[in-house]
Amino acid sequence: MIKETVTMSHKELDRLHIIQESLNRHITQEQAAARIGISIRQVKRLVQRYRNEGPSGLVSRRRGKRPNNSFSTEFRATVISLLKGRYADFGPTLACEKLREIHGLCLSIETLRKWMVEEGIWRERRRKFARIYQRRMRRPSYGELIQIDGSPHDWFEGRGPKCTLIVFIDDATSALMALRFAPAETTRAYMETLRGYLNDHGVPLALYSDRHSIFRVNNPEREGELTQFTRAIKTLGIEPIHANSPQAKGRVERANQTLQDRLVKEMRLQGISDIETANAWLPTFIEAYNNRFATPPRIADNAHLDVHHSEEELGYIFSLQAKRVLSKNLTFQYKSSAFQIRSEGRGYRLRHSVVTVCESFNGEIKVLYDGKALGWEKYVDGPEPIPLDDEKSVHERVDNARFDLRSKFYVKPKADHPWLTRRTQSNQQVKPPKLPRKKTDPDKMD
The missing domain is CATH 3.30.420.10 (Ribonuclease H-like superfamily/Ribonuclease H)
Known part of the structure; x- marks a missing residue:
C-alpha cells in the first residue's frame, strides 16, 4: 500500500485535530467553529471534505496558485520603467505618492520598496546607533x-x-x-x-x-x-x-x-x-x-495674538536700528556720513537727545525720536564701511568672488579663430589660462 505524504501548515494541522475531535464527538461542531474562528456552515464543509478526501481535503486549495490581488507582469514593468527613468533617486514613499498622483498607478509602499530592492534601485539602510536624548513633550x-x-x-x-x-x-x-x-x-x-x-x-x-x-x-x-x-x-x-x-x-x-x-x-x-x-x-x-x-x-x-502695530511701525521694527546722540548742532554720525536734524520751532530741546536711526533693507533711512520721524539732511558722504560676515554668509561671498575670477579669464574667440575651425562646436568657451605659480628659490628652502 502506497502512503501519501500531505504537506500542511501549522494552522491546517490545528484544523485537522479539531475536525477529528468533532468527528469523534469529543466536541460539538459549534465548539469547533468557535475554536477555529469560522462559521458552523464552514465547519460542516470541512467535515464533508475530510470524509471524502482525508487530511488532504483540509489543505488550502489556493496553494501554489497566483494570488488574486497580485499585480500583472505588465504593471510591474511599467512601474519599474518609470522608477528607472523619472524617479531614479526617489525614495519608496515619495515615489509611491507620485506614481499615484501623476500616473494613476496605485500600489502599497512596501510592495514598491520590495520591487526597488529587487531591481537594485533602492538599498536598505542600516539603522545607526543613535544617542538617546531626554524627550521633550510637544507644546499643547x-x-x-x-x-x-x-x-x-x-x-x-x-x-x-x-x-x-x-x-x-x-x-x-x-x-x-x-x-x-x-x-x-x-x-x-x-x-x-x-x-x-x-x-x-x-x-x-x-x-x-x-x-x-x-x-x-x-x-x-x-x-x-x-x-x-x-x-x-x-x-x-x-x-x-x-x-x-x-x-x-x-x-x-x-x-x-x-x-x-x-x-x-x-x-x-x-x-x-x-x-x-x-x-x-x-x-x-x-x-x-x-x-x-x-x-x-x-x-x-x-495661541497666536493679533498684530497691533501699523504697517509703518512694522517697517521701523523690521529695519536695522542704531542709537545716536545728537550734538548741540543737532548732528550725528552714521556710516561715515554726517546727518543734521531739521529743527522746527525750538530745536534746542533736541540737543544731546538719543535718537534711533532706522535703515530699511532698500537703503531708506528714518530718524525716530520718541516714536516720531524727524526730518534730516545728509552733509558728508564718506566711504562705505566693509561689511562683516559670519560663518554662514561668508560662503556666499567666496562663491561670488570665485565666479568673478573665473569669468574674468574667459575669452570668447572670434568666428575665424583657428581653434574653432578644428572643432564642431562653434560657440565653445576657451578655458581660462592657468595662473603662473610663484617661483621659489631652492637655496632659501629649508
Whole structure:
C-alpha cells in the first residue's frame, strides 16, 4: 500500500485535530467553529471534505496558485520603467505618492520598496546607533512655540544658484508655518520671513532658534546686548529661546532633512530653478506638506495674538536700528556720513537727545525720536564701511568672488579663430589660462 505524504501548515494541522475531535464527538461542531474562528456552515464543509478526501481535503486549495490581488507582469514593468527613468533617486514613499498622483498607478509602499530592492534601485539602510536624548513633550497649543532654522543646500540641483531655505515650523503640530528662499542665512532673510508669518498667522508666543549670531550676541564683552532680530521680536512681544544643541530643536532639523529630499524633487518636477519662482510656489507646497505630515494639537486652541502695530511701525521694527546722540548742532554720525536734524520751532530741546536711526533693507533711512520721524539732511558722504560676515554668509561671498575670477579669464574667440575651425562646436568657451605659480628659490628652502 502506497502512503501519501500531505504537506500542511501549522494552522491546517490545528484544523485537522479539531475536525477529528468533532468527528469523534469529543466536541460539538459549534465548539469547533468557535475554536477555529469560522462559521458552523464552514465547519460542516470541512467535515464533508475530510470524509471524502482525508487530511488532504483540509489543505488550502489556493496553494501554489497566483494570488488574486497580485499585480500583472505588465504593471510591474511599467512601474519599474518609470522608477528607472523619472524617479531614479526617489525614495519608496515619495515615489509611491507620485506614481499615484501623476500616473494613476496605485500600489502599497512596501510592495514598491520590495520591487526597488529587487531591481537594485533602492538599498536598505542600516539603522545607526543613535544617542538617546531626554524627550521633550510637544507644546499643547498651536502657535505657542515656533522652531526656526536656516537650511543651506543646492535646492535647484545646479539649475539655479545655491541658496538657503528659512524654515518656521510649529512645535505642537509639526506644521510648516513659513518657508522662504534667500541667498544666505541673514538677519534680512529672517525678518522678511517673520513679517510674512505675521500677515498669515499673527504673533506667536515664542521663537525657538539656535545660538547663531543672528539671534544671540556671543561676545562676552557685549553681554546683555540684543541682536537686530532679537530686538525686533521683543518689540513684538515674542519671547526668544535659544537651543543648546541641534537635537533640542529636533523637529525643525528633521523637517530640513525631509525638505532636502521632497522639496528638491517637487521643484524638479515643477521645473522651478530660481528663487523668485520658488517663493511664489511655496504656499502650494506648504499646504500639501501639512495635509500629509501635520498632527492635531493636544489642545484645540490657537495661541497666536493679533498684530497691533501699523504697517509703518512694522517697517521701523523690521529695519536695522542704531542709537545716536545728537550734538548741540543737532548732528550725528552714521556710516561715515554726517546727518543734521531739521529743527522746527525750538530745536534746542533736541540737543544731546538719543535718537534711533532706522535703515530699511532698500537703503531708506528714518530718524525716530520718541516714536516720531524727524526730518534730516545728509552733509558728508564718506566711504562705505566693509561689511562683516559670519560663518554662514561668508560662503556666499567666496562663491561670488570665485565666479568673478573665473569669468574674468574667459575669452570668447572670434568666428575665424583657428581653434574653432578644428572643432564642431562653434560657440565653445576657451578655458581660462592657468595662473603662473610663484617661483621659489631652492637655496632659501629649508
